[in-house]
């Protein structure tokens with residue numbers, strides 16, 4: 001069918017209108033949920049529900065754009081995206097984000113060039129890319145202002161994430177540390193309170209726990225009244241990096257490719273660790289943790305990682321998996337997690353997951 005034939009045009013019009021109607025109805029649904037939850041302290045379930053609908057709206061809005069652009073222009077989006085990302089990265093490194101006024105007033109390319117000792121034409125060319133759909137706004141000839149979408153790059157953690165994400169996606173390197181707000185996790189207090197413990201009982205060991213941010217949170221979730229120890233196990237290099245206090249948390253240098261040093265912990269916890277590694281390495285890690293398990297009914301591992309759906313993964317899951325690919329790791333579906341744990345001698349007893357999020361946890365016992 002010729003692209004401009006009446007049939008082809010009618011088909012494309014119908015596709016655009018159908019997708020627009022679909023997106024409109026989803027936006028209404030999202031607005032209703034957001035309104036009903038506005039001003040509330042959200043539970044994890046409510047947060048997950050809201051973010052799940054939001055993810056669907058965004059995905060379907062992307063499809064609407066594709067329907068409007070058509071297949072050929074959609075292919076050319078790759079060029080747009082690469083150029084846009086490169087321009088934003090260069091403007092960050094040149095200092096343009098810092099040099100533009102934060103109060104919403106404008107600056108010209110001429111002024112920016114003088115202040116930053118940078119080539120004016122280069123600024124104009126980069127800004128051409130960075131003002132099409134943001135993050136900056138072009139308010140006159142070679143005149144630019146910040147918007148909320150550019151100011152966000154000034155949050156140090158976010159601009160570091162942006163730079164690191166680019167590096168990780170383009171070549172092997174350390175995994176990004178993403179800040180999660182929609183994580184379904186093990187009900188620590190419920191699990192720990194079912195066991196008799198003493199002050200010496202290792203309650204939770206966060207293996208490869210980074211700077212201790214998660215084990216600190218787990219201790220908080222657990223609350224008062226349960227006797228026992230919370231332990232952070234990490235490489236010595238990572239432990240040396242910890243500058244602040246971690247009240248109530250023991251720190252132990254440990255290489256998870258060697259047999260577990262602490263026996264009898266109730267929970268050996270791995271968060272965002274196993275997805276960095278291929279199956280063969282995960283089997284070594286899990287077999288090493290098994291060394292610490294002397295009571296197969298009482299002790300367990302909990303793995304907090306993504307569980308990908310078998311079908312219909314969202315964009316975040318897809319790009320995270322690409323990141324893991326660069327480290328020779330992988331995100332896994334439930335089937336893959338079950339097979340991995342089974343091969344290591346564990347049986348999965350429960351998964352903790354919610355609709356609308358891939359962030360989940362898996363509980364498994366040694367057979």
Ligand SMILES: C[S@@+](CC[C@H](N)C(=O)[O-])C[C@H]1O[C@@H](n2cnc3c(N)ncnc32)[C@H](O)[C@@H]1O
Nearest residue numbers: 175208209210234235238254255256257271272
């Ligand atoms: C992706 S980070 C996850 C950190 C933390 N669990 C979190 O969720 O934020 C992986 C962690 O594994 C640690 N790690 C890597 N190899 C290790 C090893 N052989 N033994 C112990 N920890 C290791 C790294 O230092 C890093 O902190």
